[in-house]
Amino acid sequence: MITGISKIKGLGVYDNYTKPLGTQEFGIKNLIYGWNYSGKTTLSRLFALLETKKFNHDLVGCEFSFETDDQPITEKNFQQSGLIVRVFNSDFIRENLHFEGSSFKPILLLGKESEEAQGQINYIAHRIKKSEGAKRRLDVQLNSITQAASTSKTDAAKNLRQLLKIDPYTATQLGNDIPIVGVLDSQLLGEKELSENIELSLTPDNKKPSTVDRIEAFPSIENIHQEAVTILAAVPTFTNTLKHLEDHPEIERWVESGLQIHPQEGACEFCGNTVTEDRLSVFQAHFSKDLAEHKRKVENLLHRVKSAEIRLAPPKEAEFNPQFRDSYKIVVESLPKAIEAFNLAVKTLAEDVQRKVDAPRKLMEPAPLAEGLASTITDAVDAINTLIEENNKLADNFSTAKAEATKRVRYHYVQQFIDSQEKAGYERIKARLVQRRDRLLAYATDRQSEVERLQALISQAQLGREKVNERLGSMLGSEAVQIVVTKDPATNQEQFRLVRTNGKIAKNLSDGERTAIAFSYFLTKLQELKPEDFKQTVVYIDDPISSLDANHIFQITAAIRAFFFKQENENSPWLTTCKQIFISTHNFEFFNLLREIKPEASKQGARLFLIKRISDKQSTFNDMPTSLARYQSEYHFLFEVIYRFHQAPNKTDHNILMLLPNAMRRFIELYTYSRLPGVMKETVDQRAEALFGIEKSKRILKVFHYFSHANTIDRLVGNNELIFDVEHAVKDLIEAITQTDQKHMNALIASL
Structure with missing residues (x-):
C-alpha cells in the first residue's frame, strides 16, 4: 500500500515539494480537495507512472518518492514496482475514448456462460505467449551467435587494421596469427603497457625520437667548507701594528694599496708631503708577511667557494620519447630544489669568507652545512642519465623497437579474440538453442488452433458494451448516449463507437455527457481485472464530476460508493473493494458527499488532504485544515x-x-x-x-x-x-x- 509521498521535484507546480512534517499517512480511502490549477491532475499523472511503468514524456526529468509498506518507489525504480495501479484523469479520457465519432478500443468482459472457455483461452494464450516469447528470445540468441561466428573474425581483423594502420590485415591474416599466439603464454598486456606500445607503433618515421644529451654535475662543498672552517678560524701573527689602521680596516686597505705605489721615500702622490723612510718602515712593519699570506689564502678560498656554484639546465620533457615523459617528470622533479639548496649553501659560505676578507684579524666560523647537499644532486643526475640512456637506446633502434611494439599490440588483440571465442562456445550453444526452438514452435502451432476454436464461442466486447450502457443509463437517463460494438474492416477486430438513441453517430457531445461516458468506461474497464487482482489495485480518480449538475454529482457519488465500497450489513463497517483509493476534486459538494463514506481498517481508514497553490511553481500537499x-x-x-x-x-x-x-x-x-x-x-x-x-x-x-x-x-x-x-x-x-x-x-x- 502507498503510505505517502515524501518528495516531488521538477514536476509542474511541484517544483520542489517535500512532505511537511506531521503529515498523516495515506489511508484506505484518501479524499483530496483543491481548487482549480492547484495541481490535482499533475498528482494523478504521477500515480499514472506506476500504472504504465514507463515515463510520460511530459514527466521526464522529474524526481519523486512514494512511501510504501515496503521500499520507497522513486523515478529510478518505479518500472520494477509490483503495484497494480489504475488512474482516471484527463489523460485516460484522451487516450481511450474518441468523442468525435471515431471508434475506440473495446472493454472485454467475460460472460458467465463463457467463463470456462475463456479460462481455457487465457491459459492457452498465456502458454503460447510464453512459448513465443521464449522462441523469440532463442531466435535472437541464435541469430546473434550465427552473426557473431561469421563476422567476429572479420571485425577483429578490421579493428586491428584500423588501430595499427596495417594494410592488408584481414580475417586471413588473423587466422594465421591465431595458432602462433595460441601456443604461447598469454599475450595480454597491461593497460599502461598497451597504451605505450600502441603509441610507439603509430609513431611515423619522420617523427622518430632524437637522442638526448647526458647531463654532468660534480657538486663539491663539504671539503671546501671544512677548509673554510680552518682558514676562518686562523689569525696571522702580528708584531708592530698601528692601532688606528687596525681600528679602521678601510683606511688600512687604502694604505696597503699605497705601499705598492710608494715603495720608497719621496713626495706623496695624494697630499704632496714627503713620505720618509722611517714612516715607510712603520707601515711595512704593520703589513707583515704573515698577514699578506693569510689574506692570499682567504681570497683564494673565496674564489674557489664562488666557483663551486652549480649551473645546470636539465633536458626539456618534450625532448624525450612520449613513453618516457611521465617517468622523466618524476625523476627531474627533485633536481631544481636540490641545486637551489646547494647554491644557497655556497652563497652563505661565500658571504662568511667575504667577511673574513674584510676583517682578516678576526676569529670567525662559517655557518654549519646541511647534510646530503651534493649527494641529492648526484642521485638525481644519475637517475636522469639512466632515463636518457633508455630513451637514446630507443632512438638508436627505432625501426626495430617500432616493429616489436606493433607485434606486441597485434598479439594482444589476437589473444583477446581467442579468449572471447573460447568463452562464447558458439557451436555448443547453437545446437542446444536450435533444439529448444523447434520444440517451442511445434507446441505453439498445436495450441493456436485450439485457441481459435474457443474464441469463436464467445464475444467479450458485447458484455463490456452492456455494462457501460447500463451505467450511462443510470447517470444520464433513458435518452443517454449508448455504445455499440462494430468491426474494424481493416483488422476485423471489434471496436466501440458512440451513438445516439436514433442510431446516428454521437458527435458534439456536451461536457456532462463526455464526463459521464468517460467515468462509466473507466469503471467498467476496471472489471477487466481479475477479482483477486482488483483487490490488490490502487485506484486514483481525478475530478470525475466536471460539468455535471447537482443531480448527476449524486449519481457519480452513488456509482463510486457501489463500486469501491461495501458493507456486510447496515451495521457493519465500510470496506473498500480495492486495495486503496484516492479521489481528488475541486467541488466542495462532491467532497462532502464522498467523505461520508468512511471505510474502517486495522490501521488506516479514511484520510482527508488539501492541495493548494502557493506560488507560480509551487503547490503544497498536506493534511486537510x-x-x-x-x-x-x-x-x-x-x-x-x-x-x-x-x-x-x-x-x-x-x-x-x-x-x-x-x-x-x-x-x-x-x-x-x-x-x-x-x-x-x-x-x-x-x-x-x-x-x-x-x-x-x-x-x-x-x-x-x-x-x-x-x-x-x-x-x-x-x-x-x-x-x-x-x-x-x-x-x-x-x-x-x-x-x-x-x-x-x-x-x-x-x-x-
Missing part, C-alpha cells in the same frame, strides 16, 4: 484564509497571498447571497453595494476581481501595484461585516 475537515461547508475554510491573513503580522507572506484573491471573491459571493438571495440576475457587486455601500464595496471588490481566477499567479508574481491594496480591502471587509452583522462575525471567528 480543521476549518475544512470539521464543517460541511466551504464557507468556513474561505473565512479562515481571509481571517488568518487579517491577523498575520507579515502581510507579504507569499503562501497566504496566493490563496487570498480567489478565497476573498468566493467568500463575498456566498456571504452576500446568504444575506440578499434576490433574483438570479443580481451580481455580487450589486449585493455588495447594497450591504457595504458603493464606495467601500468598490474598494473591497476591485482588487479581488483583478487577481482572481487563472491569472492570479502570473499577476501576483508580476508585483502589480494593486497588490498593496489587498491588506486594506481585507480590513474593510472584516470591519464592514463586524459593524453590520456582529453576531455573524463572532460565530465565524468562534468556528476557527
Whole structure:
C-alpha cells in the first residue's frame, strides 16, 4: 500500500515539494480537495507512472518518492514496482475514448456462460505467449551467435587494421596469427603497457625520437667548507701594528694599496708631503708577511667557494620519447630544489669568507652545512642519465623497437579474440538453442488452433458494451448516449463507437455527457481485472464530476460508493473493494458527499488532504485544515484564509497571498447571497453595494476581481501595484461585516 509521498521535484507546480512534517499517512480511502490549477491532475499523472511503468514524456526529468509498506518507489525504480495501479484523469479520457465519432478500443468482459472457455483461452494464450516469447528470445540468441561466428573474425581483423594502420590485415591474416599466439603464454598486456606500445607503433618515421644529451654535475662543498672552517678560524701573527689602521680596516686597505705605489721615500702622490723612510718602515712593519699570506689564502678560498656554484639546465620533457615523459617528470622533479639548496649553501659560505676578507684579524666560523647537499644532486643526475640512456637506446633502434611494439599490440588483440571465442562456445550453444526452438514452435502451432476454436464461442466486447450502457443509463437517463460494438474492416477486430438513441453517430457531445461516458468506461474497464487482482489495485480518480449538475454529482457519488465500497450489513463497517483509493476534486459538494463514506481498517481508514497553490511553481500537499475537515461547508475554510491573513503580522507572506484573491471573491459571493438571495440576475457587486455601500464595496471588490481566477499567479508574481491594496480591502471587509452583522462575525471567528 502507498503510505505517502515524501518528495516531488521538477514536476509542474511541484517544483520542489517535500512532505511537511506531521503529515498523516495515506489511508484506505484518501479524499483530496483543491481548487482549480492547484495541481490535482499533475498528482494523478504521477500515480499514472506506476500504472504504465514507463515515463510520460511530459514527466521526464522529474524526481519523486512514494512511501510504501515496503521500499520507497522513486523515478529510478518505479518500472520494477509490483503495484497494480489504475488512474482516471484527463489523460485516460484522451487516450481511450474518441468523442468525435471515431471508434475506440473495446472493454472485454467475460460472460458467465463463457467463463470456462475463456479460462481455457487465457491459459492457452498465456502458454503460447510464453512459448513465443521464449522462441523469440532463442531466435535472437541464435541469430546473434550465427552473426557473431561469421563476422567476429572479420571485425577483429578490421579493428586491428584500423588501430595499427596495417594494410592488408584481414580475417586471413588473423587466422594465421591465431595458432602462433595460441601456443604461447598469454599475450595480454597491461593497460599502461598497451597504451605505450600502441603509441610507439603509430609513431611515423619522420617523427622518430632524437637522442638526448647526458647531463654532468660534480657538486663539491663539504671539503671546501671544512677548509673554510680552518682558514676562518686562523689569525696571522702580528708584531708592530698601528692601532688606528687596525681600528679602521678601510683606511688600512687604502694604505696597503699605497705601499705598492710608494715603495720608497719621496713626495706623496695624494697630499704632496714627503713620505720618509722611517714612516715607510712603520707601515711595512704593520703589513707583515704573515698577514699578506693569510689574506692570499682567504681570497683564494673565496674564489674557489664562488666557483663551486652549480649551473645546470636539465633536458626539456618534450625532448624525450612520449613513453618516457611521465617517468622523466618524476625523476627531474627533485633536481631544481636540490641545486637551489646547494647554491644557497655556497652563497652563505661565500658571504662568511667575504667577511673574513674584510676583517682578516678576526676569529670567525662559517655557518654549519646541511647534510646530503651534493649527494641529492648526484642521485638525481644519475637517475636522469639512466632515463636518457633508455630513451637514446630507443632512438638508436627505432625501426626495430617500432616493429616489436606493433607485434606486441597485434598479439594482444589476437589473444583477446581467442579468449572471447573460447568463452562464447558458439557451436555448443547453437545446437542446444536450435533444439529448444523447434520444440517451442511445434507446441505453439498445436495450441493456436485450439485457441481459435474457443474464441469463436464467445464475444467479450458485447458484455463490456452492456455494462457501460447500463451505467450511462443510470447517470444520464433513458435518452443517454449508448455504445455499440462494430468491426474494424481493416483488422476485423471489434471496436466501440458512440451513438445516439436514433442510431446516428454521437458527435458534439456536451461536457456532462463526455464526463459521464468517460467515468462509466473507466469503471467498467476496471472489471477487466481479475477479482483477486482488483483487490490488490490502487485506484486514483481525478475530478470525475466536471460539468455535471447537482443531480448527476449524486449519481457519480452513488456509482463510486457501489463500486469501491461495501458493507456486510447496515451495521457493519465500510470496506473498500480495492486495495486503496484516492479521489481528488475541486467541488466542495462532491467532497462532502464522498467523505461520508468512511471505510474502517486495522490501521488506516479514511484520510482527508488539501492541495493548494502557493506560488507560480509551487503547490503544497498536506493534511486537510480543521476549518475544512470539521464543517460541511466551504464557507468556513474561505473565512479562515481571509481571517488568518487579517491577523498575520507579515502581510507579504507569499503562501497566504496566493490563496487570498480567489478565497476573498468566493467568500463575498456566498456571504452576500446568504444575506440578499434576490433574483438570479443580481451580481455580487450589486449585493455588495447594497450591504457595504458603493464606495467601500468598490474598494473591497476591485482588487479581488483583478487577481482572481487563472491569472492570479502570473499577476501576483508580476508585483502589480494593486497588490498593496489587498491588506486594506481585507480590513474593510472584516470591519464592514463586524459593524453590520456582529453576531455573524463572532460565530465565524468562534468556528476557527
